Amino acid sequence: MTTVSPDETTTATVGADSALSVRHLWKIFGRGGDKIIGTPDAELSRAELKEKTGCVVGVRDVSFEVPPGEVFVVMGLSGSGKSTLVRCLTRLIEPTDGDVVIDGEDVTKASDSQLRELRRNHTSMVFQHFGLLPHRQVIDNVAYGLEIRGVGKKERRAKAAEVVELVGLSGYERSYPDQLSGGMQQRVGLARALAGDPSLLLFDEPFSALDPLIRRDMQNEVIRLHEELGKTMVFITHDLAEALKLGDRILIMRDGEVVQIGTPDQIIGAPADEYVRDFTSEVPRSHVLTLKWVMHEPNGDAGDGPVLQSDQIVRDAARVVLDHHGPCRVMEGDKLVGVVDDEDILRVVVAEEEATA
Numbered sequence: 001m002t003t004v005s006p007d008e009t010t011t012a013t014v015g016a017d018s019a020l021s022v023r024h025l026w027k028i029f030g031r032g033g034d035k036i037i038g039t040p041d042a043e044l045s046r047a048e049l050k051e052k053t054g055c056v057v058g059v060r061d062v063s064f065e066v067p068p069g070e071v072f073v074v075m076g077l078s079g080s081g082k083s084t085l086v087r088c089l090t091r092l093i094e095p096t097d098g099d100v101v102i103d104g105e106d107v108t109k110a111s112d113s114q115l116r117e118l119r120r121n122h123t124s125m126v127f128q129h130f131g132l133l134p135h136r137q138v139i140d141n142v143a144y145g146l147e148i149r150g151v152g153k154k155e156r157r158a159k160a161a162e163v164v165e166l167v168g169l170s171g172y173e174r175s176y177p178d179q180l181s182g183g184m185q186q187r188v189g190l191a192r193a194l195a196g197d198p199s200l201l202l203f204d205e206p207f208s209a210l211d212p213l214i215r216r217d218m219q220n221e222v223i224r225l226h227e228e229l230g231k232t233m234v235f236i237t238h239d240l241a242e243a244l245k246l247g248d249r250i251l252i253m254r255d256g257e258v259v260q261i262g263t264p265d266q267i268i269g270a271p272a273d274e275y276v277r278d279f280t281s282e283v284p285r286s287h288v289l290t291l292k293w294v295m296h297e298p299n300g301d302a303g304d305g306p307v308l309q310s311d312q313i314v315r316d317a318a319r320v321v322l323d324h325h326g327p328c329r330v331m332e333g334d335k336l337v338g339v340v341d342d343e344d345i346l347r348v349v350v351a352e353e354e355a356t357a
């Protein structure tokens, strides 16, 4: 039986249509870091370079494109360079080399005033530490960015009231931050980020300090807001489950470098190397893989079994397949691309049982 390989080239639109384009981005901390790029020293590992020059590679030659409306997750363990990368995007940290283009504007070449304009009007950042102003009520915390932009009081309060409602905080407009739980404070952080109607939302580990249940609520909130508003999001996390849940695509970083960029099913179905394979080994595969990863080619006639779509998650399709006791047809649109039967499903489930045993 041949397994049909999914098309691994389904990635983002490249180039001018991107909401965010990052090309050959480097950040080397330390004196003389800028002189290292392009020399043989740039090939040294992070540890070797530190030993030889005292400089630390935060981000090494990172490139990716994010099309409008995508949730792009950057995932890696502590020290992998995630925070440095996200801060380089708006030059909160000055990149050593490379280009960042947001909405067609070259951030790396922007003047101070262009940069201020970009940070105020095009991007918003949500941090782990909410950074709320303690002496201001929720409504004025949310309106703060608009106030800085010079928006009049009436208009900014009206906009703030709208986003407060959007993030589920109606009734708390007059509360002060210390009267709210951590989850609610982070909702204020979200509302504040949304108030300026940015085209790009940047999240730097926003939920890491929250209790697991609140964290789950907030992740669902991000999914809901994304469905409702369709904003482009770059989300930083060290949590693989969070990455798989939120990301349309995921960039996995290690030691400042890109290890793999792919959709959740590509990361789980075709890990780029042993590191990613190990990292993802305990993920329940049936919750992430789609039928295109488990189907096989029909032996002759595909039969007249139930019709399923190739991008359906295995777990969601399992009941139909197991109830049918025969091959089910897997389609991409109205084109037959394979068949899937009990054995295909059980193979995935048994493999995940073994991985977590």
Ligand SMILES: Nc1ncnc2c1ncn2[C@@H]1O[C@H](COP(=O)(O)OP(=O)(O)OP(=O)(O)O)[C@@H](O)[C@H]1O
Pocket (backbone or CB within 6 Å): 029, 030, 056, 057, 058, 076, 077, 078, 079, 080, 081, 082, 083, 084, 085, 238
């Ligand atoms: N200002 C700095 N000076 C020198 N080295 C730095 C500086 N900031 C970060 N680094 C180093 O750059 C590397 C990447 O750090 P970064 O904080 O971006 O990683 P991270 O993946 O966000 O980790 P964490 O999840 O722990 O925040 C680390 O080795 C870190 O020690």
